[in-house]
Structure formats: C-alpha cells, structure tokens
Amino acid sequence: MERAENSHIPKKPGPYPLVFMRFRPAWAYIDGIREFGRFFCQTTFGTQELADRACVVIQETLENAVKYSSNSADSELELSIESDGANIEFSISSRPDASHLSSLREELIGIQTLDPEQAYLAAFVRASNEPEASARLGLARIRYEGGVELSMKEESGGRIRITATGKL
C-alpha cells in the first residue's frame, strides 16, 4: 500500500511521544486502543504492514498488563508510541502484581535466547505439550509477528515498562 499523502513521519524524535495514553487496566478498553493504534500507524506511516504489526504489539502487551495489574489505585496503564523516522517504539508502563514479575522476567529472557521465529515455534511446541497450562504465546508472538525486540525496565513504585522496538 502507498504511503499516505499527508505522512506525519517525524525526522527526529520530538520532545513528546506521538501517542500517549493513560487509562485504567480494563479489558474492555483493549479492542478500542488496538484499533486506534492500527488507524494511527496506517495514517501516520502509510503502511498496512506496520498497522498490522502495531495491532499485535498493542493487543498482546495490553492483555498482559491488564491480566497481571495490581488492584491498587495507582495501577493505571500508560501506552506511548514514538518514532525517530527509522524505527518505531511502543512502550507500556504498568504496575503488575509482584508475583508476576519474576515469571515475566524469565519468559523474556527465555525467548531472547532464540531468534524470533524459532522462539515462536518453541512456544507452539510448549503449548502443545502442556495443554492444561496457559498459552504463553504472547511475548514470542509480539517479537515474531510484530517484528520488534522487547525489553523490560523496572521503575520506581513497583512499576515496569515493557518496550517494543522495531524498524518502521
């Protein structure tokens, strides 16, 4: 698909992200935010391929953030999208339940020992071999289908920030 005529791709990072959203961790919001991300990427960067990748990144990261958010009053999620004209970065900040943090850390380290395709295939094999366990396909899917690398940063107040960075 051709790039949008009114492309708004920034030449260099600005002082603010292109998108910043803050909201309560509710499942009901995910579909709407994903579809906004699709529209935003399609309109701003003009490629269906990037819009599809954005959908996977946003859906799966927000699902994880909502599922494992603590019940405290300061558990709002933050989603930002930034670009320097060559790369795109999705960043999701949340305040997870403490019991989830170590398993998330382990899962991220585990999938990063393999290239994205191999990690996704390995996640399928694990899901097949463990029918009663939760799927745990999401992070590997983000890397492979989303075409991004993932990192996690622990921040003050028990918050974490998952960042997904890939080429435009």
Add this chain to the structure above:
Amino acid sequence: MSQFTAVQVPKAETVVISLTAPNQVKLSGTITQKDPAHDLAGLFKALHTAAMADKLAEVRADVSGLTFVNSSAIRLFVDWATWVKNERGHRYTLRFVTSRNVTWQKTSFMALMSLAKEVLAIEHVT
C-alpha cells in the same frame, strides 16, 4: 447421520461461526476476549469428536475471515491440531483455509504447520 453437522454452534460476541458442509466450519470476525476457550474450546472438541465418529478424511476450518485474534485464540488452534496429531489409528487431515492478506494467519499457521505437518494442510485464498 452426520455427527459433524449436528454439532451445536455457540453464539459468540465478535465471531460468526457456521457449519457450511458436512466437514467444514467457517469462522469470521475477531477473537480477542479474555478467555476464548469459554466459547470455542468446547466447539472445537465437539467438531473433532464428531469428525472421528464420522470417519472423515478431512475437516476444513475456514478462518480466512478471521481478521484478528489474540494468542489465547491461537492456542485453541494449537490444541485442535494436537488432538488430531495424537490420535492413533484413523485420523483426518485438518485443513485450514487462510487468507494471504491477513498477517496473523501467515505467521501463526506457518508455525502450526511445523508442529503437526503430518495431519495439517494449509490452503490460501485471496
């Protein structure tokens, strides 16, 4: 009488499901609810059981109209493929009819194929 066509299709919020032939199920829409297994795991299991009882040679699952799904939904397709793969004796080919224009279908059914290629077939439309 075909047990496959007698399977009760659940009503789900964002996905339309229909049995369009004695060996074909068609799904279209999106699947992004928190626990898609609640609506769909029972359906897939019932279709699998019926296909075995009917001794079908092939089941066609037309997912070409499923424009987006979450990974919990993808896991349901992994489960279905695993059930067929683990059958001893007669087993059918599970043929997924997919769209080349839908990104998640290209990546996920490629991965699924590598998991159970002896019982799966992938057909591309559009």
